[in-house]
Structure formats: C-alpha cells, structure tokens
Amino acid sequence: MSLGGALLVAGTTSDAGKSVLVAGLCRWLARQGVRVAPFKAQNMSNNSVVTADGGEIGRAQAVQAAAAGLEPSVRFNPVLLKPGSDRSSQVVVLGKALGQVSALSYRQRKLELAAIVASTLDGLRREHDVVVCEGAGSPTEINLRANDIANMGLARAANLPVLVVGDIDRGGVFAHLFGTLALLDAADQALVSGFVINKFRGDPALLAPGLDQITELTGRPVLGVLPWREELWLDAEDSLSYTADGVVGRPAPPAGEQWLRVAVVRLPRISNATDVEALACEPGVSVRFVTEPSRVADADLVLLPGSKSTVDDLEWLRRTGLAEAVARHAAKGLPLAGICGGFQMLGARITDRVESAAGEVDGLGLLDLDIEFRERKTLDRPVGTAFGEAVHGYEIHHGAVVRSAEKPLLELDNGEGEGALTDNVAGTHWHGLFENDAFRAKFLRWAAERSGRHGFAVAGGVSFASQRAAQLDLLGDLVADNLDTDAVMRLIERGAPGGMRTIPPGA
Known part of the structure; x- marks a missing residue:
C-alpha cells in the first residue's frame, strides 16, 4: 500500500484526547499493514524517553511509535520543551538539549x-504510507498563532487535513468545537475537516441531536464519538494528569x-x-500521588520521583514539611525509594551550577553520596542486574x-555499579526500572517486608x-x-475537502 498521506489531530484543549487518538489511529492503520508513523512537531512535557538513536522525545510519541510497531525515533518529536519553571524551558531539538529558553526568546527561534x-x-x-500528526495544546491560542509550528501553522505549511477532538467529560464540548473553528482565520478553517468527541458516557441517542446541530452550524461532520473506557490510564502524556492525592490506575484486589x-510525592x-x-x-498495590505530610505518614512505601528542577523541588519538600515526613518514614526503617531527581535529593550534598545555579545545597542525607550537575546531559539506555534479575531502563x-x-x-553489564541500596532506602537514576517484571516483584517483596506488610503477596505473572x-x-x-x-x-488520501463553510468572526 502506498498512500503518502497525512493528517493532523488537534484538540480543543490540552488533554482533550489528541495523544490517545493518534495512538489509536496508528494502531488501527498498522493492523491493516499500513506503514504509519506518528509525529508531533513540538511537545511540552517533562515525560520523555531515550530513543535508540541516542536522543530524547516526549513519552507520548514513544507510545504512539509502539502503537505503529516502530522503535521510537527523534524524528517523531523534533522539538521538545521541558519546563523547569513557569517562565523557562529546556529546548531539545532532534533529541539533543540546546539550552534554556524563555517564552519570548523561544519565539525568536x-x-x-x-x-x-x-x-x-x-x-x-x-x-511511510501515512504520518499521523499530533497538535500541541489548542490550535486557537490566538496570541501564539503567528509563530505556530505545531498546530495550524504546521497544517498550512504541509497542507494537512485537520481533525479536532474535544473532551465531552469536561462539559461544554459543543462550545469548544464551535469556538475552536470560529477563532481560526478562513485559511485555517479550510483545513478543519471534521470533529471527534472523546470520553462519552451515556446513551448515544441523547447525544445525536447535538451532533446534527454542530454539523449544521459548522459544515463539518462529527466523524466519531469515542466512549469512556476506564481501562485506559497507562502512559499519561502530561504530568498534570497526575493530580495531588489522586490514585494511579485501577488497583486490583x-x-x-x-x-x-x-x-x-x-x-x-x-x-x-x-x-x-x-x-x-x-x-x-495502591499507588497515590501526595502533596502533604499526613499522606506520607499513612504509607507503607514512599517514593520520590524524577524532577526537572531538583534543587527547587527539594526546597519545596522542606517548605511543605514533606522532607521531615520522608525522613521520619525512613528513620522508622520503612522503605523509601528515589528515582532520578528523587534519588539525587536523598544524598548528602548536591552541587548544581547548571540547572538551578544554586551551587552547593544540602540533600536529605538519607544516602551517603554526593551529586554534581554537569553541563552535558546523560542520555542512555543501559542494561544490568538488580536484585539478581536482568533489567533495562533509560x-x-x-x-x-x-x-x-x-x-x-x-x-551494569560493564561491571560498574549504579544507584544505591541500604537496608530500607533505594535509589537510581534509571527510569523504566519498574517495567522489568521480575525485578518489580522482588522490589515489592522487599518493600512489603520492611513495612511489616507480611500479609501482602505478589500475584506473579503480571x-x-x-x-x-x-x-x-x-x-x-x-x-x-x-x-x-x-x-x-x-482525508488521508485526498486531503481536506474544498468548499467548506467559513464561520465569520463573532458568529
């Protein structure tokens, strides 16, 4: 099959369903023998992975690549912005970090x-036969449209038909769909070829009149309504999906x-x-994100995850009382683990003249080690053993x-050691370590023993x-x-149909 086509999936808002729809389209096409690849011109996320070609891309594009049956590549996400604060981000181009940018300085690039x-x-x-592109945020950020490279700017440059997906679970989906179209200029509107509604719960018959009316109002068809499925929760694109005191997944008994x-934390x-x-x-295993000390006091295992701003987040731990709560947890002999930035916080001292320019900072002192930040970012996909099991990560x-x-x-396979392990504190720079099934089972047994949860049993075979x-x-x-x-x-084969209605401003 040789299609040579492409389309862009845009969203009415962030987290409207762009990433999952692109992954679903990639999976559907790949099953039919179509050579399909995902593409996101510009992503803003601190959830990233290391590719086989030695670069870094947004995790959502790695998941979409898996849906397409491909190994992740830096070409699937050529520009990645990793926010370190509300005003600046590290910019990663074709997998390589090129320094920090502010919102204004980024426009100049x-x-x-x-x-x-x-x-x-x-x-x-x-x-490839087909490239399924994902937009970023909303295509109607009118203050950013002039320099847009990820939404309608990309669609115009590459002449891509556009599907706009809206999340009905948030409410107001018809206003979102109509407003998204109405805020675009005529040339952009000409590429918007249809709508998709995501996360619908209830009787489709009740929704049908609204679908007819939005089509009549805009001249664009609703090409599908995706039902809410509780099972879908893995690989969230954005860390904002993980709310404070929110339970992760659907824990089985x-x-x-x-x-x-x-x-x-x-x-x-x-x-x-x-x-x-x-x-x-x-x-x-009940996993919950927490932001207050009382939640740590009730936990069996406490985990400090990665951070894009290790020193700043360490100061936040101290300011909120969480640092003291974590230390008390460890002092009781209860299990504690840190990953990447969280691992760095557990050490005695951090010297950072790169990320925060804070210089020397005291760590939590729960591991006897020192950390120094270096200009060159480590990007690797190592292999080794842990708890006697073969493991891989990034x-x-x-x-x-x-x-x-x-x-x-x-x-590591080269004989070197990585991370740290005491009787009840573990830490590593590796991401993805828990995805190793045999290691994960032994780690959970280690944690259960130290927390006194002798009635906990690893199910096995997961x-x-x-x-x-x-x-x-x-x-x-x-x-x-x-x-x-x-x-x-x-749409993939022929592009956006001509002659579609333009909604005038203020309609």
Whole structure:
C-alpha cells in the first residue's frame, strides 16, 4: 500500500484526547499493514524517553511509535520543551538539549525550528504510507498563532487535513468545537475537516441531536464519538494528569491478605511520573500521588520521583514539611525509594551550577553520596542486574554521583555499579526500572517486608508490556468501532475537502 498521506489531530484543549487518538489511529492503520508513523512537531512535557538513536522525545510519541510497531525515533518529536519553571524551558531539538529558553526568546527561534520541523515531516512522509500528526495544546491560542509550528501553522505549511477532538467529560464540548473553528482565520478553517468527541458516557441517542446541530452550524461532520473506557490510564502524556492525592490506575484486589500502600510525592516539577504506573499494575498495590505530610505518614512505601528542577523541588519538600515526613518514614526503617531527581535529593550534598545555579545545597542525607550537575546531559539506555534479575531502563539527567559510600542498587553489564541500596532506602537514576517484571516483584517483596506488610503477596505473572500492548489494542479497537474510518482514510488520501463553510468572526 502506498498512500503518502497525512493528517493532523488537534484538540480543543490540552488533554482533550489528541495523544490517545493518534495512538489509536496508528494502531488501527498498522493492523491493516499500513506503514504509519506518528509525529508531533513540538511537545511540552517533562515525560520523555531515550530513543535508540541516542536522543530524547516526549513519552507520548514513544507510545504512539509502539502503537505503529516502530522503535521510537527523534524524528517523531523534533522539538521538545521541558519546563523547569513557569517562565523557562529546556529546548531539545532532534533529541539533543540546546539550552534554556524563555517564552519570548523561544519565539525568536521559531523560523529556524519551523524549517527543521518541515524537513523532518517531509522525510517521514517519503518513508511511510501515512504520518499521523499530533497538535500541541489548542490550535486557537490566538496570541501564539503567528509563530505556530505545531498546530495550524504546521497544517498550512504541509497542507494537512485537520481533525479536532474535544473532551465531552469536561462539559461544554459543543462550545469548544464551535469556538475552536470560529477563532481560526478562513485559511485555517479550510483545513478543519471534521470533529471527534472523546470520553462519552451515556446513551448515544441523547447525544445525536447535538451532533446534527454542530454539523449544521459548522459544515463539518462529527466523524466519531469515542466512549469512556476506564481501562485506559497507562502512559499519561502530561504530568498534570497526575493530580495531588489522586490514585494511579485501577488497583486490583490483593493476592494476599493485605494491600501495599505507595505514596508518590507529587513534586511541582515532576518528570517521568509514569515510572510508577508499573507498580499500579500489580494487584494489591495502591499507588497515590501526595502533596502533604499526613499522606506520607499513612504509607507503607514512599517514593520520590524524577524532577526537572531538583534543587527547587527539594526546597519545596522542606517548605511543605514533606522532607521531615520522608525522613521520619525512613528513620522508622520503612522503605523509601528515589528515582532520578528523587534519588539525587536523598544524598548528602548536591552541587548544581547548571540547572538551578544554586551551587552547593544540602540533600536529605538519607544516602551517603554526593551529586554534581554537569553541563552535558546523560542520555542512555543501559542494561544490568538488580536484585539478581536482568533489567533495562533509560537515563535522562544532568546530575551525576561523584562520591558514594553506599552499596549500588544495580550492577551494569560493564561491571560498574549504579544507584544505591541500604537496608530500607533505594535509589537510581534509571527510569523504566519498574517495567522489568521480575525485578518489580522482588522490589515489592522487599518493600512489603520492611513495612511489616507480611500479609501482602505478589500475584506473579503480571506482564507490564502485555498490559501496555492491550491498551494500545483497545485504542485501535475504539478507532475501528467508533470512527468513520472510511471518511478518515479519504482525508488521508485526498486531503481536506474544498468548499467548506467559513464561520465569520463573532458568529
């Protein structure tokens, strides 16, 4: 099959369903033997992965690549912005960090980045039958439209038909769809070819009149209504999806007599929050994000996740009383673990003249090691052993261990150690470590023993990879069963239909 087509999935808001719809479209097309690739010109997220070609991309694009049956590549997300504060972000281009930018200074780089985005997309379209592009945020951020490279700017440059997806679970979906179209200029509106409604619960017959009316008002068809599916929760695109005191996933009943309660500290600049999802896949493991000390006091296992601003988030821990609560937890001999930035916080001292320029800062002192931040970011996909089990993961960090008196948690294949392990405190720079099934089972037993949860039992046989694949298959099923796939394929093959109605401003 040789289609050579592409389309763009835009959203009425962030988290409207763009990422999952793109993943579902990729899965649906791949099942039919179509060579399909995902593409997101510009992503803003601290959830990222390391690719086989040695770069860094947004995690959502890695998941979409898996849906398409592809290895993640830096070409699927040529521009990645990693917020370190409300006013600045690290900019990553084709997988490599190029420094910090403010919102204003980033605008000045848009022409250069637009050329990179265009050439990357062109290359993917030459090599694949279909490229399914994902927009960023909303296409109607009118204050940003002039320099847009991810939404209608991309659609105009590449002549892409656009599907707009809206989240009905938030309410106001028809206003969102109509308003999104109405705020675009005539040339942008000409590319908007249809709507998709996401997360619908209830009787479709009650929704049908609204679908007819939005089509009459806009001249655009609703090409599908995706139902709410509780099972879909893995690999959230944005850390904002993880709310304070929110439960992760849908915990299954325990295999033994007791639950294991995991409190994950919801840092202000949390990164790779998805690391804990593999724990939540285990029956009897209740994983919750927390932002106050009382929630730590009730936990069996406390976990400090990654951070894009380690020193700033460490100061937040102290200011909120969470640092003291974490220290009390560890002092009782209860299990504590840190990942990447969270691991760095557990050490004795952090020297950071790169990320925060704070210089020397005291860590929590729960591990006898020192961290120093370096200009060059570590990007790696290492392998090794931990708790006697073969493991793999990925590393994304500027901080490095420069002194350690602790036993390493991991032994790398080159014989070197990584991370740290005491009787009840564990830490590592590796992301994705809990996705190793045999290691995860032993880690949970280690935590249960130290928390006194002797009635907790690891169920055994839980495959995180299989659960992720099942979710991707479910997304493919949702597209096949609930979208007008013939109409979608026509858009891919022929582009946006001509002669569509333009909604005048103020209509």
